[in-house]
Amino acid sequence: MKTLFPLVTTDIALFTVKDLRLRVLLVKRRNDPSHGFWALPGGILRPDQDYSLEDSAQRVLTRKTKVNIPYLAQVATVSGPNRDPRGWSISTLYYALLPCNQAAAVAGDTIEAIQWCDPEIPQHQLAFDHPRLLEMALSALRQKVERGALPLHLLPAKFTLTDVQHACEAIMGRRLDKAAFRRQIKDEPALQLVPGEFLRGPQRPAQFYQAAPAFQF
Amino acid sequence: MKTLFPLVTTDIALFTVKDLRLRVLLVKRRNDPSHGFWALPGGILRPDQDYSLEDSAQRVLTRKTKVNIPYLAQVATVSGPNRDPRGWSISTLYYALLPCNQAAAVAGDTIEAIQWCDPEIPQHQLAFDHPRLLEMALSALRQKVERGALPLHLLPAKFTLTDVQHACEAIMGRRLDKAAFRRQIKDEPALQLVPGEFLRGPQRPAQFYQAAPAFQF
DNA sequence: TCAATAGTGTCTCTTAGACAATATTGA
DNA sequence: TCAATATTGTCTAAGAGACACTATTGA
Numbered sequence: 001m002k003t004l005f006p007l008v009t010t011d012i013a014l015f016t017v018k019d020l021r022l023r024v025l026l027v028k029r030r031n032d033p034s035h036g037f038w039a040l041p042g043g044i045l046r047p048d049q050d051y052s053l054e055d056s057a058q059r060v061l062t063r064k065t066k067v068n069i070p071y072l073a074q075v076a077t078v079s080g081p082n083r084d085p086r087g088w089s090i091s092t093l094y095y096a097l098l099p100c101n102q103a104a105a106v107a108g109d110t111i112e113a114i115q116w117c118d119p120e121i122p123q124h125q126l127a128f129d130h131p132r133l134l135e136m137a138l139s140a141l142r143q144k145v146e147r148g149a150l151p152l153h154l155l156p157a158k159f160t161l162t163d164v165q166h167a168c169e170a171i172m173g174r175r176l177d178k179a180a181f182r183r184q185i186k187d188e189p190a191l192q193l194v195p196g197e198f199l200r201g202p203q204r205p206a207q208f209y210q211a212a213p214a215f216q217f
Numbered sequence: 218m219k220t221l222f223p224l225v226t227t228d229i230a231l232f233t234v235k236d237l238r239l240r241v242l243l244v245k246r247r248n249d250p251s252h253g254f255w256a257l258p259g260g261i262l263r264p265d266q267d268y269s270l271e272d273s274a275q276r277v278l279t280r281k282t283k284v285n286i287p288y289l290a291q292v293a294t295v296s297g298p299n300r301d302p303r304g305w306s307i308s309t310l311y312y313a314l315l316p317c318n319q320a321a322a323v324a325g326d327t328i329e330a331i332q333w334c335d336p337e338i339p340q341h342q343l344a345f346d347h348p349r350l351l352e353m354a355l356s357a358l359r360q361k362v363e364r365g366a367l368p369l370h371l372l373p374a375k376f377t378l379t380d381v382q383h384a385c386e387a388i389m390g391r392r393l394d395k396a397a398f399r400r401q402i403k404d405e406p407a408l409q410l411v412p413g414e415f416l417r418g419p420q421r422p423a424q425f426y427q428a429a430p431a432f433q434f
Numbered sequence: 435t436c437a438a439t440a441g442t443g444t445c446t447c448t449t450a451g452a453c454a455a456t457a458t459t460g461a
Numbered sequence: 462t463c464a465a466t467a468t469t470g471t472c473t474a475a476g477a478g479a480c481a482c483t484a485t486t487g488a
Contacts, residue, residue, distance in 0.1 A: 005222040006264050008307065047223050047305035053296040077294040077309050079270040088264035090225065090309075092294050162440075179442070180477055203439040204485035379467075396469075397450055420466035421458035436488085443482070448475105455470070461463085 006079070007089035010057040011042035011130065013137035014069065014096045015171075016116065017154050022170040023116035024134065026124060027064055030112045033085045034127035038115075040134060041065060042091065053092045061096065064111050069096045071153040071217055075133075075140045083129045095137040097153035097217065120173065144217070145171050150190055152211040160199050160206040161185070190215045223296070224306035227274040228259035228347070230354035231286065231313045232388075233320045233333065234371050239387040240320075240333035241351065243341060244281055247329045250302045251344035255332075257351060258282060259308065270309045278313065281328050284320075286313045288370040288434055292350075292357045300346045312354040314370035314434065337390070361434070362388050367407055369428040377416050377423040378402070407432045 014025040026038045043060035050056035054072050061069055072094045079090040117123060119138050122131065145151060145168055152159075154167045165181050185191060191209050198205035231242040243255045260277035267273035271289050278286055289311045296307040320333065334340060336355050343351065362368060362385055369376075371384045382398050402408060408426050415422035 004264065006225055006262060008223055008225065045223060047221065047298065051297060053294060053307060074293060076291060077270060079309075080268060081264065090262075090270060090307075092296075092307075160440085177478055177480090178440090179444095179480085182441075183476085198486095199440095200486075201439080202437075202487040204441075206440055377467085394451055394453090395467090396453085396471095399468075400450085415459095417459075418466080419460040419464070421468080423467055438486090439484100440486095441482105441484070444480085446477100446479085448477080450475085451473090453470105453472085455468105457466100457468070459464105459466090 007084060007086055008045040009042055009084075009089060009091045010045065010053055010060060010094060011040045011091050011133055012057050012061050012072070012094045012096055013040055013075075013119070013134055013141075014061065014065075014067075014098055015119070015137075015141060015154070016098045017100050017167050017170045018116060020166050020170055022119060022173070024119040024138075025065065025114060026117050026126070027114050028112040029127065030110050036112070037127035038124035039127040040130050041111075054094065057092075057094045057096075065114060067098060067102065069098060071097045073140070073144075073217070075137050078129060078133065091133075093133050093137060095141050097151055099154055099156050101156050141171060142173075148184065149217055150185065150188060151217060152190065152215060153217055158194060158197065158208045158210055160208060161191075162206060164191075164209075224301060224303055225262040226259055226301075226306060226308045227262065227270055227277060227311060228257045228308050228350055229274050229278050229289070229311045229313055230257055230292075230336070230351055230358075231278065231282075231284075231315055232336070232354075232358060232371070233315045233317050234384050234387045235317055235320065235333060237383050237387055239336060239390070241336040241355075242282065242331060243334050243343070244331050245329040246344065247327050253329075254344035255341035256344040257347050258328075271311065274309070274311045274313075282331060284315060286315060288314045290357070290361075290434070292354050295346065295350065308350075310350050310354060312358050314368055316371055316373050318373050359388060359390075365401065366434055367402060367405060368434060369407065369432060370434055375411060375414065375425045375427055377425060378408075379423060381408075381426075 016023050027041045028038050029035055041061055041064045045056045050059060057072055058069060075093040075095055077090055077092045081088045083089055119134055150164055151167050151171060155163055161182060165176055169176050190212050192212050194208040194210050197208040199208060233240050244258045245255050246252055258278055258281045262273045267276060274289055275286060292310040292312055294307055294309045298305045300306060336351055367381060368384050368388060372380055378399060382393055386393050407429050409429050411425040411427055414425040416425060
């Protein structure tokens with residue numbers, strides 16, 4: 001009964017930063033619809049297994065990519081009779097952040113391949129309305145950082161202030177002024193100095209920081 | 218099969234400004250579940266009638282209150298097995314704006330009564346998770362105005378700059394500085410001066426403005 | 435010493451908030 | 462003229478951006 005119950009799904013834009021560049025995870029679909037097309041990872045809600053849409057997104061992501069995600073944020077819900085060939089459907093979109101050092105995702109069930117792509121220069125034609133979804137997710141992430149949130153979920157457990165700045169620059173797609181950036185985050189309670197720990201190299205050592213225990217992006 | 222298909226609904230926080238105070242529309246439910254309780258207006262998605270969730274919200278609102286709404290904005294989608302006694306459900310929340318001079322809504326089908334209430338001092342115990350939904354909707358509306366958007370949908374076709382300021386003050390719940398407010402909106406393309414038209418009274422006349430044709434909140 | 439990056443200081447310009455001054459009407 | 466509200470001007474403090482300066486290490 002396509003017209004009685006809509007298809008309820010979640011889609012996730014999983015972001016990471018590799019080599020100072022923002023990347024989003026795309027998957028190549030093994031099954032219909034859109035078999036062989038690239039898309040954002042996503043899947044159908046299972047009320048018998050999921051406690052919420054966010055829970056469903058988490059489960060779908062784990063099954064498709066074998067990675068566990070520390071942070072999910074809801075972006076929006078799209079809907080309509082034509083966005084999925086299977087009929088009237090709604091999809092709740094999330095974006096997620098993954099530290100670069102955990103981004104060794106592998107293809108899981110129902111997936112032919114995965115790839116970390118530049119979210120602004122799509123090298124694949126995306127299935128369904130996923131071009132628009134990716135745009136919405138990136139925009140939501142940027143707005144959050146624009147408003148001063150620190151994307152610490154993209155970083156390893158210990159990081160330098162320069163690392164934080166580089167992550168923000170990768171997200172925003174532009175260079176940030178070092179002094180202004182540090183002034184902004186100077187009194188940020190999310191940042192905890194790790195006493196006595198420094199990143200060393202052939203230059204002045206950089207103080208290590210960590211996310212505060214209660215930190216939420 | 219409650220566990221196979223979730224119940225898909227929309228809920229709407231419809232705001233207006235009466236006598237310089239922000240008000241939200243609440244309805245008293247005539248049917249189960251939560252018969253006799255007050256709640257945000259909302260209803261079940263009908264894929265055979267609705268072209269989108271927003272369309273569904275619009276339809277539900279028209280049926281319940283006999284008012285047609287010029288603006289709907291999606292806030293978020295909530296979900297889970299326990300938020301509605303009928304079983305696993307999802308609800309997409311919208312907020313909407315209605316000009317004060319069109320706020321003569323009447324109770325429609327499935328509604329016992331309606332009331333315009335202070336969204337911050339609930340005089341009724343709300344059904345389901347609607348206290349939280351109302352809080353989310355109000356917060357989303359305030360953030361939008363905080364970022365400089367002008368809630369012209371709350372105003373009649375022609376209005377003065379003081380009217381705009383009063384609407385913003387009602388939403389934000391605090392007084393705004395007149396000079397600063399006018400500086401901010403001075404070059405706002407959404408505002409069009411109506412030449413030669415003034416609000417007159419026992420004081421200096423106030424210039425009338427209207428929303429630009431392409432205006433979207 | 436030098437190269438390289440960390441971290442800080444300074445200057446300017448913009449803007450928000452507070453507050454005051456001026457403008458224009460009807461009565 | 463007066464009361465009342467519209468509209469504009471001024472002062473100050475805070476913050477962002479640009480840029481340069483100092484600090485500290487390994488080699």
